[in-house]
Amino acid sequence: VQDPGAVQDLRGRRIVVTAGGTREPLDPVRFLGNRSSGKQGVALAERAKARGAEVTLIAAHLDVAAPEGVRLVEAGTTEELRTAALAAASVADVVIMAAAVADFRPAEVQHVKIKKDQVGERLTLELVANPDILVELAATTPPEVTVVGFAAETAASREELLELGRRKIGRKGCDYLVLNTVGWSEGFAQDRNTVVVLDRLGDIVGEASGSKMSVADAILDVIA
Numbered sequence: 140v141q142d143p144g145a146v147q148d149l150r151g152r153r154i155v156v157t158a159g160g161t162r163e164p165l166d167p168v169r170f171l172g173n174r175s176s177g178k179q180g181v182a183l184a185e186r187a188k189a190r191g192a193e194v195t196l197i198a199a200h201l202d203v204a205a206p207e208g209v210r211l212v213e214a215g216t217t218e219e220l221r222t223a224a225l226a227a228a229s230v231a232d233v234v235i236m237a238a239a240v241a242d243f244r245p246a247e248v249q250h251v252k253i254k255k256d257q258v259g260e261r262l263t264l265e266l267v268a269n270p271d272i273l274v275e276l277a278a279t280t281p282p283e284v285t286v287v288g289f290a291a292e293t294a295a296s297r298e299e300l301l302e303l304g305r306r307k308i309g310r311k312g313c314d315y316l317v318l319n320t321v322g323w324s325e326g327f328a329q330d331r332n333t334v335v336v337l338d339r340l341g342d343i344v345g346e347a348s349g350s351k352m353s354v355a356d357a358i359l360d361v362i363a
């Protein structure tokens with residue numbers, strides 16, 4: 140047990156956490172991906188477990204080890220993550236979409252490596268939109284299931300971050316949206332994080348700054 144002294148306020152709750160970043164294959168050796176390390180999602184899984192929850196961690200290319208004592212499901216692409224998340228959500232009390240999901244994937248996956256001499260000086264890739272898993276979860280899970288989304292924005296100010304977040308939660312239909320700011324050197328792969336949690340109305344219901352573990356506890360406090 141990671142933290143035997145932890146308050147057991149999530150005892151018996153079934154919590155699904157997606158973490159990491161999905162990758163979309165382009166050919167057998169290349170993919171389109173993003174810079175998510177999975178650290179915040181893994182911290183959520185670890186703290187939820189320590190607080191008594193039964194945790195399913197749906198992991199997309201984590202840079203860090205998964206915590207012990209959670210059910211681990213590996214998902215590489217967005218479609219794999221979607222299938223795993225919908226299945227796990229059907230028997231969950233809470234679903235937390237911390238994963239960074241690729242918005243687009245190559246329209247065609249080449250089954251032979253793309254060769255420079257067949258392309259020339261410019262290569263145009265056609266991409267198609269991926270399904271929005273969070274929207275689908277929010278629309279299909281029963282109302283008693285708590286659905287939590289994340290949004291990492293390149294906002295220049297707190298006001299802009301809140302404005303982007305309020306617009307996003309309206310579009311997504313989830314119960315809570317965890318907002319943070321990202322940039323070239325901010326957010327990704329760091330051990331610390333700063334977040335604001337919005338409810339459906341766009342009201343601030345939580346705020347935290349510190350280690351990704353302490354931020355995970357603050358997010359779980361809102362959910363609990």
Ligand code: CTP
Nearest residue numbers: 236238240242269270271272273288289290291
């Ligand atoms: N998400 C998802 N499926 C997608 C894209 C995003 O489930 N195809 C989820 C993410 O896991 C996150 C939330 O939606 O919890 C917000 O992701 P974000 O990328 O911020 O939102 P988008 O709607 O993709 O908007 P944009 O990237 O244009 O800001």
Ligand code: CA
Nearest residue numbers: 239240241242
């Ligand atoms: Ca996106």
